[in-house]
Amino acid sequence: MGEAGDVLSCVMxxxxxxxxxxxxxAVLRVKNDTGEGSMAFCQVFDGVGLSFNxxxxxxxxxxxxxxxxxxCIDHCREGRIEQPVAGGAYSYVASxxxxxxxxxxxxxxxxxxxxxxxxxxxxxxxxRAERSIAQALGGFPVDLRALRDRFCRGGDxxxxxxxxxxxxxxxxxxxxxDEIRATYFQLKVLELLxxxxxxxxxxxxxxxxxxxxxxxxxxxxARDFMVSDLTVEHTIDELADRFDLPPTAFKxxxxxxxxxxxxxxxxxxxxxxxxxxxxxxxxxxxxxxLAVGYDSPSKFTAAFKAxxxxxxxxxxxxRARYVRR
Numbered sequence: 511m512g513e514a515g516d517v518l519s520c521v522m523x524x525x526x527x528x529x530x531x532x533x534x535x536a537v538l539r540v541k542n543d544t545g546e547g548s549m550a551f552c553q554v555f556d557g558v559g560l561s562f563n564x565x566x567x568x569x570x571x572x573x574x575x576x577x578x579x580x581x582c583i584d585h586c587r588e589g590r591i592e593q594p595v596a597g598g599a600y601s602y603v604a605s606x607x608x609x610x611x612x613x614x615x616x617x618x619x620x621x622x623x624x625x626x627x628x629x630x631x632x633x634x635x636x637x638r639a640e641r642s643i644a645q646a647l648g649g650f651p652v653d654l655r656a657l658r659d660r661f662c663r664g665g666d667x668x669x670x671x672x673x674x675x676x677x678x679x680x681x682x683x684x685x686x687x688d689e690i691r692a693t694y695f696q697l698k699v700l701e702l703l704x705x706x707x708x709x710x711x712x713x714x715x716x717x718x719x720x721x722x723x724x725x726x727x728x729x730x731x732a733r734d735f736m737v738s739d740l741t742v743e744h745t746i747d748e749l750a751d752r753f754d755l756p757p758t759a760f761k762x763x764x765x766x767x768x769x770x771x772x773x774x775x776x777x778x779x780x781x782x783x784x785x786x787x788x789x790x791x792x793x794x795x796x797x798x799x800l801a802v803g804y805d806s807p808s809k810f811t812a813a814f815k816a817x818x819x820x821x822x823x824x825x826x827x828x829r830a831r832y833v834r835r
Contacts, residue, residue: 544568545625554695555646557638560683565589565627571619579636581658583702584609585673585680589627590769591620592726595666599720603669604769608676610706611667612658623730623768630680632699646696652703661711668711675705721763728753729763736772740780740802746772781817784810788826795822 530537535552545567554560586607593601594615602623603609636654643650661668670676679702686694721729732753736744749772750760764772780802787798799810799822814822 540565540570542567542570544570547627549631552691552695554632554692554699555639556642557635557640558642558699559631559633560695560699561631561633562684563627563629563631565622566625567622568625569619569621572616580613581634581636581654581662582611582613583632583706584611584629585631585676586627586629587680587684588629589622590624591622591627592767593620593667593669594618595720596664597720598723600723600726600767601667601669601720602766602769604671606672606674606677608670608673609667610658610661610670612662612665614662614665615667630683632702643700647700650700650703652707654703657703657706661706670709675709676702679705719766721766725755725759725763726767728755729760729767732760732764732772733768733775736776737779740776740783741800743803777813778817780804781814784814784822785818785825788822789829795826798822 528539530539535550538549538551540547540549545565547563547565547567549561549563551559551561584603586603586605586609588605590605591603593603593609595601634654636658640654643652643654679698683695683698732749735752736749746757746761750757753760755763761771764775768775770778784798784802787793787801788795791798793801795810796807799805799807802810804810804813811821814820814825818825820828
């Protein structure tokens, strides 16, 4: 499988995977009972890989065991992923977040609370990467091992929430003309390393929220209960009492896991379910509103437009026009 397969497998293992070799890289396509995804890999330098990750699944089981010379930098563009940390706790990588780790905690079950994740991973085989970067740019001031030791203390990942300094580096990688991709990717990887070289992880590390397994399991059970019948409304106090959490802790942990407060999450879920019904059935708009908990057609239309960006009628019409094409 070569280097492409090695670096791809460092990021994700488990489920059914097929690697398609391509000039200068490969694509890994994975599938399990909860969905599927892909990773498009290319080599930047010897020992340095870049992968574009697009997963639409609920969870995956990683069997990967990292070697001593691994460093990975992940940027999340869309979605959310649950990251196990020490002490039976979890942290969450969300849109705009940066994660740095040595993959030493990359074995076990990983959960995507929103059912999707899209982002970029930069992977380093440290010994080879140090040599190739030194050959490409003598005197480059970043020590990769020192960088790993500074950010990956004790094996826990470093997670920087809402990382605007890194955002522009990564977002520019998604639409690069083919004729300049190789050189452009090299420049952006070097820029990323320079950005991290001067970043102080201390203040950022102290702000990372962790949530313990017992709390997370209760919040996930509450979420499943909330969406099991969309015609029923529950108060925060009712949910917190039912799942044995203080109301404030329930709201904080729920937002930590799903990225939105409970009511905002439920409204988004209802509108996404309504959008699916508009696309896939011939039910009347009013009946779809009732199915997702809205007795008033006008309130349903207003909520749908606020979340989806267009009215239910326009959404159905646009979808029908697209299908006919």
